[in-house]
Amino acid sequence: MLSSKDGLFDKAKGRIVGSDQFLTKPFSKEELLNAIKAHVPGFVAAEHHLS
Known part of the structure; x- marks a missing residue:
């Protein structure tokens, strides 16, 4: 929120x-990014893969 x-x-x-x-x-x-990362499974892995 x-x-x-x-x-x-x-x-x-x-x-x-x-x-x-x-x-x-x-x-x-x-x-904001930390809040998103805490609630979206696999976000960190996907972010690493895309960079």
Whole structure:
């Protein structure tokens, strides 16, 4: 979930509705890629194969 809200209540609400990740804006490219890698099986292997 991407949000401009960064309070504890907002993060907890994101978890309650089923979000696996809660990234707040602004976010870095590295932070977004790490979140994707954590949830997509084989992402690292595919990324290595394509580069």
